Amino acid sequence: xxxxxxxxxxxxxxxxxxxxxxxxxxxxxxxxxxxxxxxxxxxxxxxxxxxxxxxxxxxxxxxxxxxxxxxxxxxxxxxxxxxxxxxxxxxxxxxxxxxxxxxxxxxxxxxxxxxxxxxxxxxxxxxxxxxxxxxxxxxxxxxxxxxxxxxxxxxxxxxxxxxxxxxxxxxxxxxxxxxxxxxxxxxxxxxxxxxxxxxxxxxxxxxxxxxxxxxxxxxxxxxxxxxxxxxxxxxxxxxxxxxxxxxxxxxxxxxxxxxxxxxxxxxxxxxxxxxxxxxxxxxxxxxxxxxxxxxxxxxxxxxxxxxxxxxxxxxxxxxxxxxxxxxxxxxxxxxxxxxxxxxxxxxxxxxxxxxxxxxxxxxxxxxxxxxxxxxxxxxxxxxxxxxxxxxxxxxxxxxxxxxxxxxxxxxxxxxxxxxxxxxxxxxxxxxxxxxxxxxxxxxxxxxxxxxxxxxxxxxxxxxxxxxxxxxxxxxxxxxxxxxxxxxxxxxxxxxxxxxxxxxxxxxxxxxxxxxxxx
Numbered sequence: 001x002x003x004x005x006x007x008x009x010x011x012x013x014x015x016x017x018x019x020x021x022x023x024x025x026x027x028x029x030x031x032x033x034x035x036x037x038x039x040x041x042x043x044x045x046x047x048x049x050x051x052x053x054x055x056x057x058x059x060x061x062x063x064x065x066x067x068x069x070x071x072x073x074x075x076x077x078x079x080x081x082x083x084x085x086x087x088x089x090x091x092x093x094x095x096x097x098x099x100x101x102x103x104x105x106x107x108x109x110x111x112x113x114x115x116x117x118x119x120x121x122x123x124x125x126x127x128x129x130x131x132x133x134x135x136x137x138x139x140x141x142x143x144x145x146x147x148x149x150x151x152x153x154x155x156x157x158x159x160x161x162x163x164x165x166x167x168x169x170x171x172x173x174x175x176x177x178x179x180x181x182x183x184x185x186x187x188x189x190x191x192x193x194x195x196x197x198x199x200x201x202x203x204x205x206x207x208x209x210x211x212x213x214x215x216x217x218x219x220x221x222x223x224x225x226x227x228x229x230x231x232x233x234x235x236x237x238x239x240x241x242x243x244x245x246x247x248x249x250x251x252x253x254x255x256x257x258x259x260x261x262x263x264x265x266x267x268x269x270x271x272x273x274x275x276x277x278x279x280x281x282x283x284x285x286x287x288x289x290x291x292x293x294x295x296x297x298x299x300x301x302x303x304x305x306x307x308x309x310x311x312x313x314x315x316x317x318x319x320x321x322x323x324x325x326x327x328x329x330x331x332x333x334x335x336x337x338x339x340x341x342x343x344x345x346x347x348x349x350x351x352x353x354x355x356x357x358x359x360x361x362x363x364x365x366x367x368x369x370x371x372x373x374x375x376x377x378x379x380x381x382x383x384x385x386x387x388x389x390x391x392x393x394x395x396x397x398x399x400x401x402x403x404x405x406x407x408x409x410x411x412x413x414x415x416x417x418x419x420x421x422x423x424x425x426x427x428x429x430x431x432x433x434x435x436x437x438x439x440x441x442x443x444x445x446x447x448x449x450x451x452x453x454x455x456x457x458x459x460x461x462x463x464x465x466x467x468x469x470x471x472x473x474x475x476x477x478x479x480x481x482x483x484x485x486x487x488x489x490x491x492x493x494x495x496x497x498x499x500x501x502x503x504x505x506x507x508x509x510x511x512x513x514x515x516x517x518x
Contacts, residue, residue: 007068010077012350013048014041026071031059049348051078052277208337210344214352219373221269221355222340224364228262229332231366236325243321249312250305253321255366257298259328262365263291266335267449268434269355270343276446278346283339288449290331297324349375351438358436392492410504411435414489415444417497419460432477432503444499463488464496480507 007016007023013035017024028036032053035041054061068075116129214222235256242252271284301321304311311317347355356376364370388397396404405412405425411432414423421444424435439447448456462468463486471486483506489498 004074005072007073007075008077009050009075011049012348013050013053016050017041020073022071026067030064030067048350052348208341208344211336211341214344215340217373219356219371219376221352221359221373222344224359224367224370225262225265225335225340227367227370228365229335232256232259232262232328233332235366236329239325243318246313250302253298253302253305256325256328257295257302258365259298260295261363263295264434265359265362265365266339267291268362268436268447269358269438270339272439272442272446273347273351273355274343276442280342280346283342284446285450287331287334287339289451290327292449292451294324294327294331298328352376354438355436358434358438361431361434361436410502412503413501415460415499415501417464419444421447422498432482432505459486460499463499466496477505480505481510482506 005020007020013027017027017035024035024041027050050064051061053059054064065075065078116132119129211222214220215226217223235252235258239249239252239256242249267288271288274280275284297320301317301324304317353373353376356373388395389401406427408425408427411427412423412425413421413435416422421439421442424437424440444460445453445456459468459471462471469488469490473484473486475482475484483504485502487500487502488496489500491497
């Protein structure tokens with residue numbers, strides 16, 4: 001056996017196992033059992049590093065390092081935050097106890113954040129809590145917000161109460177105008193930049209700087225999100241102007257409704273990764289729900305205005321609109337100061353490449369075309385192939401099978417018996433429901449907003465216990481009727497092996513049967 005073989009932990013599991021095929025067996029013995037499943041290495045393995053996998057699977061990193069060493073690998077690329085305690089020793093002149101003090105301080109701050117939520121849920125005035133927040137906090141990190149949200153949700157605090165934590169956080173930059181908030185936020189970032197580099201790198205957060213760095217890369221997903229947010233802010237300003245002038249209100253309102261595209265990309269590509277891979281359920285559950293509420297309120301307001309032109313002049317309608325666009329402004333702030341820095345710090349380059357690849361299926365929100373991020377070109381997944389697949393009633397080449405599934409005039413999704421997304425067909429034309437490749441090999445529940453997740457769980461549970469074999473839903477998408485069927489997939493013995501979702505646009509049938517006959 002060769003010894004001292006270089007193994008860079010910054011590389012993906014796929015890259016390492018390609019270079020050293022025997023590593024796959026070693027990792028399986030260490031507890032990475034998913035690596036042996038077909039397709040896992042060429043999909044999730046492309047986006048996962050060993051340290052991140054160890055954290056997700058709760059496998060002792062020190063044990064992994066020792067095993068790799070025993071198998072002749074010379075490990076490099078272990079970041080300071082990932083290193084075992086004995087490896088991550090205190091630097092010269094730095095007291096080891098300082099880190100414990102920092103941890104204790106974080107816990108105290110997190111407890112204080114949680115206490116604000118309890119006081120608000122008990123009915124205390126929001127402005128009173130805001131003032132106390134500003135008095136006690138000079139800054140608050142995205143990771144602290146995320147952890148506080150998670151703990152509150154886990155303890156049974158209702159989602160709508162946890163959403164108030166974001167409102168309290170907004171009080172940090174508490175200028176009366178949006179310009180003052182932005183100026184204060186920029187001043188805080190500038191102050192952080194003055195800190196010496198070693199201390200900056202050791203901070204719990206730091207994602208704000210990483211976010212700024214990635215947002216400058218042409219075509220990077222964070223650049224697109226950032227440009228969209230700037231365009232949303234501009235459109236909000238135009239809507240406020242239309243309200244003041246009393247003209248073109250509905251036209252401008254319908255334009256701002258494109259924010260739904262921006263929210264859809266977050267819901268499909270960002271929130272599920274934060275929750276499913278990195279355990280940050282707070283931002284995904286809380287912000288996802290707020291996104292839906294803003295989108296639905298803008299839709300309802302536009303509908304009322306379209307039905308009654310006088311609605312735009314009524315005080316209740318204008319108050320509702322003012323509140324909705326205020327929440328949209330607040331969401332931009334939350335994304336720039338909580339969500340995107342957290343993603344920038346957490347996501348790997350492979351994950352960003354895959355997100356960029358999936359974003360091609362979405363329209364841009366209020367901006368024109370943007371350059372393609374060249375790095376994303378290498379994110380195309382490889383397909384494992386075989387000469388032929390044999391069934392009880394015939395046999396097909398793999399290319400024939402794939403072409404046949406893609407030709408079926410409906411969108412198909414297969415979820416296995418462990419509730420993981422395993423397959424999407426890829427028919428031609430735009431999709432009624434986006435199916436990003438990032439969602440493959442991920443729990444189906446992480447792909448749905450919080451208000452939909454209970455229904456999905458109920459359907460799959462009824463298939464598993466045998467009480468149902470099919471659930472059908474009629475819906476509307478873009479003014480066209482859509483037929484959605486969830487089917488229990490069972491083997492020849494009647495055992496549940498998964499769920500098949502079939503989505504079919506039915507406008508063609510409606511036109512056929514409803515057209516006038518001579």
